[in-house]
Amino acid sequence: MDSPHVILRGVKREFADNTGLHETDLSINRGEFVSILGPSGCGKSTLLRCIAGLETPDAGTISFGEMEVFGPRTNVAVNKRRLSMVFQDLALWPHMTVEKNIEFPLTTPGNKVAAGQRAEKVRACMDMVGIASKAKARPNQLSGGQQQRVAIARALVSNPDVLLMDEPLSALDAALRVQIRAELTQLAQELGLTVIYVTHDQAEALAMSDRVVVMTQGHIEQFADPVTLYEQPATDFIAGFVGTMNRHPQLPSVRPENLTVTTAEEDTGASPRRVEAQVLGAHYIGGRYELRCNVPGAEEPWVAYSPRRIARGETVHLNYPSSLSA
Numbered sequence: 534m535d536s537p538h539v540i541l542r543g544v545k546r547e548f549a550d551n552t553g554l555h556e557t558d559l560s561i562n563r564g565e566f567v568s569i570l571g572p573s574g575c576g577k578s579t580l581l582r583c584i585a586g587l588e589t590p591d592a593g594t595i596s597f598g599e600m601e602v603f604g605p606r607t608n609v610a611v612n613k614r615r616l617s618m619v620f621q622d623l624a625l626w627p628h629m630t631v632e633k634n635i636e637f638p639l640t641t642p643g644n645k646v647a648a649g650q651r652a653e654k655v656r657a658c659m660d661m662v663g664i665a666s667k668a669k670a671r672p673n674q675l676s677g678g679q680q681q682r683v684a685i686a687r688a689l690v691s692n693p694d695v696l697l698m699d700e701p702l703s704a705l706d707a708a709l710r711v712q713i714r715a716e717l718t719q720l721a722q723e724l725g726l727t728v729i730y731v732t733h734d735q736a737e738a739l740a741m742s743d744r745v746v747v748m749t750q751g752h753i754e755q756f757a758d759p760v761t762l763y764e765q766p767a768t769d770f771i772a773g774f775v776g777t778m779n780r781h782p783q784l785p786s787v788r789p790e791n792l793t794v795t796t797a798e799e800d801t802g803a804s805p806r807r808v809e810a811q812v813l814g815a816h817y818i819g820g821r822y823e824l825r826c827n828v829p830g831a832e833e834p835w836v837a838y839s840p841r842r843i844a845r846g847e848t849v850h851l852n853y854p855s856s857l858s859a
């Protein structure tokens with residue numbers, strides 16, 4: 534059964550010019566992987582920092598399960614909230630070896646563990662993220678992906694209930710990002726961690742999360758699982774931000790993957806709803822071509838996919854699926 538773990542009621546942290554986080558309610562379940570997605574400046578980090586205790590809200594309450602960590606008379610210190618954080622800037626200590634970096638949180642107030650028990654915990658975390666062979670290396674002797682693993686191990690060593698991550702993979706190349714993404718979701722699941730993960734990358738949010746919070750201009754626009762978000766976006770903003778949506782003032786909006794492209798010779802004229810378009814360009818994206826097409830009356834070029842390359846300037850028909858043709 535779902536058990537609420539991180540609960541925000543009426544939390545706000547507003548800055549000048551109406552920026553920051555407006556009054557927000559949010560309830561994240563224990564063991565859930567939740568991404569916070571939105572464009573730059575929409576308040577993602579402010580929300581995360583309020584949960585962490587790095588930012589003091591102007592109003593509202595924040596609870597972790599039964600424990601209120603912020604309220605009118607409460608403000609539990611960061612190191613007493615049983616959470617860990619990983620930021621884009623990994624902030625590894627350059628003068629310490631990998632194992633010393635990972636051990637460090639166990640020497641700080643709030644997490645202090647007796648010296649004799651630390652080595653075992655450090656070893657377990659290094660094994661968990663596959664970095665044990667680099668125990669004696671310093672951060673500057675590691676690749677970006679290895680440094681990332683150290684930062685994750687360091688966040689896990691104190692056995693947190695909640696893991697907060699702010700764009701942790703954005704410095705990595707695309708292939709490594711995909712790999713670490715998969716490792717991270719698996720690890721979180723195995724450990725039963727509640728993860729709150731800030732990103733502006735919609736593909737990352739959809740791929741990793743049980744649910745996604747989509748924010749814009751300091752408030753939550755929709756909080757839903759990835760399939761609902763993609764297939765039933767609550768607003769036009771979400772439809773455009775999560776995936777691509779082709780729009781036209783006189784036609785229903787349609788996702789590129791729902792359109793079938795036909796050329797003049799293939800056209801049977803049978804499709805009940807179709808638009809004529811001129812191909813502006815075709816890019817091979819692996820297995821198919823992405824076409825950008827000029828549709829008369831549309832403000833932006835439409836995107837559609839075709840198994841074959843279609844020359845720039847050619848006229849095609851973009852056919853709606855029958856579900857949208859009525």
Ligand SMILES: Nc1ncnc2c1ncn2[C@@H]1O[C@H](COP(=O)(O)OP(=O)(O)OP(=O)(O)O)[C@@H](O)[C@H]1O
Nearest residue numbers: 548549552553572573574575576577578579580733
């Ligand atoms: N300490 C602060 N003082 C004043 N304004 C702030 C402060 N912190 C954040 N803001 C403003 O609040 C808004 C939200 O900032 P925030 O960092 O939460 O956005 P974000 O969605 O995480 O953006 P990005 O993706 O660019 O990191 C921005 O307009 C920012 O300028």
